[in-house]
Amino acid sequence: MALRRIGLLGGGQLGRMTIEEARKYPSWFAVLSPDFPSPGADLADEVVIGDLMDPEAVLDLGGRVDVVSYEIEHVSVDALKELESRGIPVLPGSAVLERIQDKGLQKRLWDEAGLPQAPWTDLPDDLAALPPADRAEALRSRAGRVGGFPVVQKLRRGGYDGRGVRILSSPEDEPLPGPSFLEAKVDFSKELAVVAVRAPGSVPAAYPCVEMVFDPAANLCDSVRAPADEPPEILESALHTALACVEALDRAARAASPGGAGAAGVFAVELFLTRDGRVLVNEAAPRPHNSGHFTQDACAASQFEQYFRILAGLPPASIEQFRPARMLNILGAPGASGTPEYEGLAEALAVPGVTVHLYGKREVRPYRKMGHLTAVADTPEEAALRAEAARSRLRVLGS
Numbered sequence: 002m003a004l005r006r007i008g009l010l011g012g013g014q015l016g017r018m019t020i021e022e023a024r025k026y027p028s029w030f031a032v033l034s035p036d037f038p039s040p041g042a043d044l045a046d047e048v049v050i051g052d053l054m055d056p057e058a059v060l061d062l063g064g065r066v067d068v069v070s071y072e073i074e075h076v077s078v079d080a081l082k083e084l085e086s087r088g089i090p091v092l093p094g095s096a097v098l099e100r101i102q103d104k105g106l107q108k109r110l111w112d113e114a115g116l117p118q119a120p121w122t123d124l125p126d127d128l129a130a131l132p133p134a135d136r137a138e139a140l141r142s143r144a145g146r147v148g149g150f151p152v153v154q155k156l157r158r159g160g161y162d163g164r165g166v167r168i169l170s171s172p173e174d175e176p177l178p179g180p181s182f183l184e185a186k187v188d189f190s191k192e193l194a195v196v197a198v199r200a201p202g203s204v205p206a207a208y209p210c211v212e213m214v215f216d217p218a219a220n221l222c223d224s225v226r227a228p229a230d231e232p233p234e235i236l237e238s239a240l241h242t243a244l245a246c247v248e249a250l251d252r253a254a255r256a257a258s259p260g261g262a263g264a265a266g267v268f269a270v271e272l273f274l275t276r277d278g279r280v281l282v283n284e285a286a287p288r289p290h291n292s293g294h295f296t297q298d299a300c301a302a303s304q305f306e307q308y309f310r311i312l313a314g315l316p317p318a319s320i321e322q323f324r325p326a327r328m329l330n331i332l333g334a335p336g337a338s339g340t341p342e343y344e345g346l347a348e349a350l351a352v353p354g355v356t357v358h359l360y361g362k363r364e365v366r367p368y369r370k371m372g373h374l375t376a377v378a379d380t381p382e383e384a385a386l387r388a389e390a391a392r393s394r395l396r397v398l399g400s
C-alpha cells in the first residue's frame with residue numbers, strides 16, 4: 002500500500018515528533034517552515050522555506066504532496082481553502098481551522114452546541130482607541146453582562162501561551178488592543194485537557210483526561226498529570242464534553258464546507274474544573290498538544306502516531322493508557338542564551354521510568370520550551386517523584 006505523502010505547515014516540535022513516530026512506516030513528509038534548520042524541518046524529506054501566512058508558500062507545499070496538515074494554527078486559511086478547491090485534502094478541514102483561529106467564533110460554536118463555558122460578550126473592535134471615559138463605560142457595561150469585575154479580556158486572534166489574554170480588575174484597566182471579547186473570570190480548581198482522535202467519517206475517541214499545571218513565571222503549561230486525579234464522574238464529564246466539542250467542530254465545518262475533511266485529525270480540548278465541580282470548555286486546538294505528550298511513553302500509541310495515521314489514510318490506533326504518567330516541560334534556564342547545552346542529561350536519564358524528548362532547537366532562551374520529559378510508574382505519586390527528580394538534575398544552559 003502506498004501511503005500518502007504528507008505536507009506539514011510549521012517547523013516546530015509537534016511536526017518533529019510526528020515525523021519521528023511516522024518513521025516506523027514508509028512515510029514521506031514535506032515541511033513548510035519559516036526557517037531552516039528547525040525542529041520539524043530537520044527530519045523532513047523535503048523542506049519549503051516560507052512564511053506560513055504566505056499563500057504562495059502554502060500552495061507550493063500543497064503541490065508537492067497528497068495531503069496537507071498544520072502543526073500550528075497561525076497559517077493562511079485562504080491558501081488551505083484554495084488547496085481544497087484544487088482537490089488536495091486538508092486535514093483537519095480549513096473550515097475547522099477558520100473556526101478555531103477566531104476564539105470569538107469558537108465561543109459561539111460552544112454556545113450553539115449547548116456546551117458549558119464561561120459567560121462571555123463581544124467588545125467593540127476599537128475599544129483600546131476610545132477616549133478613556135468611553136472605554137471605561139464600555140467595559141463597565143460589558144463586564145456587567147458576564148457577572149462583573151474581574152473579567153478576562155481575550156483577543157480573538159493570534160494569541161498563544163497566554164499572550165492575548167488579560168485580566169481586567171476595573172473599568173480603568175488598560176485593555177489589549179485589537180478585536181476581542183470579555184469572559185467571566187472562572188473560579189477554577191484545576192485546568193484539565195482531553196486529547197481526542199478522529200478519523201474521517203468516524204466517531205472520535207479520547208485519551209484519558211489529564212490535569213495541566215501552569216507555571217506562573219513562564220505562563221506556560223509546566224506539568225501534566227495523566228490521568229487527572231478526579232472522581233470518575235468528573236473524568237467522564239470532561240471526556241464527554243471534549244468529544245462533543247470535536248463533534249460540534251465537525252458539524253459546523255461540514256455545514257460551512259461540505260467538500261472539506263471536517264474535524265479529522267488530533268484535537269486537544271482545554272477545560273476548566275470549577276470549584277463547585279462543573280466542567281467548562283476553555284478552547285480547542287486542531288492538532289497534537291502539550292497535554293498529550295505523555296501518550297508517547299504511557300500509551301499503546303502516541304498522539305503523534307494517531308496524527309500520522311489519520312493523515313496517511315491509516316486507521317487510528319488504541320488510545321489505551323498503560324501506566325500513570327507525569328510530563329514536565331524542559332524550559333531554557335533563566336538567563337540562558339546561545340547554543341543549548343543539556344547539563345545533567347545523563348543523570349536525568351538514570352532515573353527509572355523517565356524518557357527525555359529534546360526538540361533540537363538551535364537556540365536557547367529563558368523559559369523557551371526546549372523539550373519535555375515523561376516519567377511512568379505504578380502510581381501517579383511515584384511518577385511525579387521520578388519526573389521531578391529527573392528535571393531537577395537537568396538544566397538547559399547556553400554557550
Ligand code: ADP
Nearest residue numbers: 119153160161162163164166184185186187284
Ligand atoms: P492561550 O490560547 O493563549 O493558551 P487561554 O484562553 O488558554 O489562552 O488562556 C491562558 C490561560 O489564562 C488559561 O490557561 C488560564 O490559566 C487563564 N484563563 C483563560 N481564561 C480564563 C478565564 N475565563 N478565567 C480564569 N482564567 C482564565
